[in-house]
Amino acid sequence: RVVLHLSKPFQELAEAFLVEKLLQRYCGLLPVPIYLNNNREVPVNDEPPPWRLDQSAISPIQLKKRSLEFAQGFENYFKPLCTIPVHPTEESEAKGLLWVQDTSTYGTSDNRNITVFVRNMFISSDVRELLPIWAGFVGGVIESDELTPTASREEVQKDDIYEKIQRQINEALIDGLAKIASEEINTWRSILKRHNEALLGAALCDNRLFKMVADDLKVPTSEGDLTVPAIKGRSQNKIYVSIGEEGDYEEVIFRALMTPVVSGIRYAALPFSQRYTELFGGLVVKLGTKSGNAVVFKREKISSEEQEKLQSLLAQPGQQVIPSRFQPSHLPMVLIPDRDYQLKKRIESEELDHRISTGVLSLARIYTKKIQGETAAYFYINLDSPLIQRLLVTEGEAQQQIANLLRSFTLMMGRHHDEELGTDLSEALATFSEAVLQLI
Template sequence: MAVSLERTRVDLGGLMRVLGEHLYSSPSVAVRELVQNAHDSIERRRIEDPEGWASAERCIRVECDPERGRISIEDSGAGLTREEIVEYLATVGTGYTRRLRDASADAGLIGYFGLGFLTAFVVAERTEVWTCSYQDAAQAFLFHSKNGQQYGVEAAEARPVGTRVTLELRERFRELSQAHVLGSLVRRYCGFLRYPVWIHEEHVNQHPPPWRDTQLTNPIRRKRALLELAERFGIAFEPLCAIEVDGEACKGVIWIHAGSTYGTSDHRDVHVFIRGMLIGDEDRELLPSWAGFASAVIESEALHPTASREALQKDGVYEQVKAELREALIEGLGRIAEQEAATWRRVLLRHNEALLGSALSDSRLFDLLAEEVTLPTSHGDLRVKHILEKSQGKLHVSQTESGGFEELLFRALGVPVVHGIRFAALPFCKAYTDRVRGRLVLLGTGKGDSELFQRVELADAERRKLEQWFGREDVAVTPCRFAPKELPFVLVPDREVQLKRRIESDRADARISSAVLGLARQFTAQVGSRPSLKLYVNCDCPAIERLLDATPERAERGVRLLAPLVSLLSETGEETRLFDVETALRDFCAALCETLEA
């Protein structure tokens, strides 16, 4: 049986509605698309009619009439013949710009897909195109349509070579004909176009971006121009300093925010221009994930937009631009640190926590920041070198909230403890001790505790006394030596056991995904069954020494005084509370009164 080939039928009305109303996120992009078409028409004339292009005005004029609800965009470009109107203007998806670009590989052209003109039918009740081609300057035409599905073409009165598009806006889009609205859109989208763009009497792109300004040869003036551009775009986050981007795939500026950030703050925003036309300002992924304190404006001739021209294709060029921005930011931070000491101090002051995280992402950043950033400690924010000076070359890191045995013990010793639960603090300490110097002591772990508490072998009778006096259910009593000797004991939670119990609880099933929970339980399965609290009794403490040597009667009175101090000195929360504070105070007062009366 022979197979017949049939043509696919198209519901033109449905297709126009989908492409026109749903391809773009906002009807306001109609202004951008029509200005872009005007730009490409001038570029076409430059390529095909260089003499006419040289003598023409070579500009784009945008006008509005709010009373009649009209906007118009006029150019001095190549114009269209009647045949070109039918083939390109009235045919969806066929654009002359694409053919011209494919033929000439000219980087000055912006458009490609042949869909931008559809936006006119979304916002306009009636669309008119007055055009005269350089190929026949004596003949002009008028194209008009109400919905894009039907159109008319007729001869028109003579006019200069070029095109004028006029939109009679639908009622709900008449706001676009307001001068301040239209002006804001034109300035936003067209500020970097190479050809002059006028909205009434305002020249909106009079000044090229610094990387295209051949007059900006003075380094100081260039730096000032970059900062001014950053101020123009940094409405939400004003610039503290600016870094020029001079890559193969993109040019532009990155600026560091003047406002302070935290480690988890992510205020990245990137304005992307392709050949002078704004594509979008939400491509934050172009900046490194650790650079939540930075924003950028870039221009590229290599990036590829999607069909809507409101997003970028995530292709190899996209990755190249990401790499160039990363390199520019890292090298720029290095130059600021080396050449602008005052600015560098302000960067560190405002973004210290975020920079802690960034130091872990690149060895150059680590080398730059390792001795500059501060760590959150029990003594305030300190640089690593100051912590090491006060702790005999060790970085003591707590993995709990403030309080606990760490605060008690190290306050008495005058040693700062790093708050390891703060953003990037623990990983930074690990990296520093691995790459530079010092020894890492993780408090609350078996290995960390062994650094602090030197175990003591006591006679069985003395060990049993300590367990009888101070032991409780779920508390392991360990005789040892530690400083300061005036501290009789320290109650330490076993972090590994506590983690095991949390992971194995029923509530963990509801909070953690099964895959992650399974991996966590594989780890905690290695933790044996043991008490969750460790009471280290200081055998160097004179009170403990006297207690062990005392008669049973005197020892009992001493224990009644000391035992409540376990809770009072080591209070850290419900998990490590042996008995409540009220009970501890009551027992201590009662024991003291009995001692005084004896």
Template structure:
């Protein structure tokens, strides 16, 4: 080994000494997800070796065999290119070093899955001893080589005598580490090999026991990609892909969408989930690179709105991260993501436009995903208005149906507001849309900016104007009572009006106007600000005196309200009754009680209880005072 010249006055530079056990621990804890990936790394080495051999021998066999050996070990054999003694020294003396063999074979690194040295090193996560025996398929006259590596960082390399009948390729034998022998069990190896190598274009098989010392080879790889295989007809293909989805993803899909991005060599299929998932409740996919499994939960393949599909894809032009379990976020991934999103979007639009049974099922199951896409896509926004269901005071309708009936789409922005106005609005024939659920308010706000759509939030005046006014004679009778009622709740920033509405058992409703509330907030800010800022803020609301933020609408068809407005009660009882109705209306509206509201309820209840029970200490003939008189 040649060292660089020593600096003046110093000693010669020295090579790093690496603790192999420390490196293996680093790989197991921080790079790889766990020991299970050793099967993937050995498979990658085998695939690369076969790829290199086929660059010279296109018809060379492509086989990988896993079999258990005595003592709980594992043997992996491939029909790949093999190694000469010189290549073994170059590759294995320093684990992780790249090889000149790629250039000698005329095969670029793009054709390979992994790096031989690192892949072999990963086996130390489950093995104390690794033995590699190999013979070159390119240099047939070269002798074979045996390399034996130990977990303490030492290795032995032996040149084997050349024999014409020896098969070319490589065999790796693993001796298990303590407490790691279960990872080398044939059943476990078969499951891992199937998981990582099911789509490899190689004949991958595992020898498994059948009982009574009988063994059999079980193939774990498929000769063709399921979505590229030939089928008798479309129905047979649909059935086969549905079964494949059940085996790999664990659900029976509503349908599937074919995917292809030639620029990055990607093909695959997107399976539409059969049940609804919450926004952000998914978004991971099963990704293969060069037909080797990269990961079952790979993120970043589709945008956030596409959470209603799960993809299985294979690609040649995407890069893995260092752990080879996620995709490297680069321009190639950006191109693939945009292309896949466009294909899923086009399928969704075409399906919804068709109006088929599948379209109705898609809307029923994944309306949240359609809403999510409509927030970022104008074409989907227009289509969503035609197909998405919304809760309204006239039943479940689309926005197009609402606009057709009323001309203007009037909506609430919260579920609580809708629940507050729905009984009255429904009884009076006012059509209101509940936009209090996720995405709905934002979707309607976007729709308001579209040409031809008249969309606005519900205002207090909308409800107030459809409530029946009382007869003129009755209105004159109630003038003093209404003034007294308004005075009773003026400190609560509320005014009182009287109307007639259904249902009759509802004594009062609370209406709020956001514009009035905003003006009152500005007025409060003007009062609290200094002269300069107060003048600026006052200019914003010039000419518009703020009205009370809340309006308590009393129902003149309700018997309790009519008795209260009759004026028979004492003034303090009248005020307490009004304030109690106000707090009840706040609670029915789903609004949180302010500290002032809670104090109002307590004070009102005290007055009403005193009026009904009598003042403290005077509870009547059956009360405490009468009982004490009897005792005396």
């Protein structure tokens, strides 16, 4: 017989409900009955784990209920949303239960937790590496007779058996999510709603998972969060992606057309869009790159005299005017930064020498060394715009006033101050006001 005496600050540890919860967690799989406070009628570990139940003798509804209750006993912070069984395979005899957590997650969330029992004995409640790295919203309990505890019995050895169980859990999770998607529509919608961003990244790790969620997950756009099929449907089978800040210059034309632009700097949005087009067709257009701009703005030929006039009236050093035609016609021009040029300037900045490792920075500079040109931004001029047509035929001071208005208006629509691009929002507002005053 062992008697423990607790000092006053720790007497709450002897509360019956707390001791019972701990016994249920740590001794829940022991074949020996554990009794508490002389209660000899019902042992605290009387309830077997779901995988030990005779499933032919229990209804699916009862099995689901008991699985959720079991999961709640091992989930520290969140309520389980649904459960997924782990069955033995030819490669591994491990068995257990996984669950999706009923909480909202982000791309960087990692709430993985796996409790491991070896030969009925509790070993650890944080063997999270058994779960795939993308499953930051999943918890579980695994029972195995083949895993080998470390000498301290606080962890398991990461040997061949460990890796087999990793693969087994990955397969069980993919198959389980697929089954939920096809058989439990409401639960599947809840999973998508709570873990949309995390699943964007997860889908890139497994093609089967990607195909499962491809049409249902939403990516952030200038028109709100939308599914990729919805984006393609509104953009003639294209996916326009901005790789600048949200609300940047290149979004102006698409805001006018009510065409969604994917925010490429948000977690997994760009690679998810690219993978979608690789598998299901379509075209990703990265705005602000030469190839992307060529898709959106078809260059038009004008006389050298008109080209020089537009360049002198509208552009500043480091900017280039390109005549084009695009919709809507009432949008006279659009300023598009050269994102490749911006990347090159940023990577070649001496400030990064102290913030990024030499090896990584060297690799990045090998790439940016291939980027040619010194143009920071392009003014795409809409030759179909009545304002541009009026500008080209006007002479003298009135012509310069119209040019000042157009340039200021374009800069204000971008809503940004950027010295590298030669854009100053405060100066644009002042110029706009002055030009209006002169006209009236």
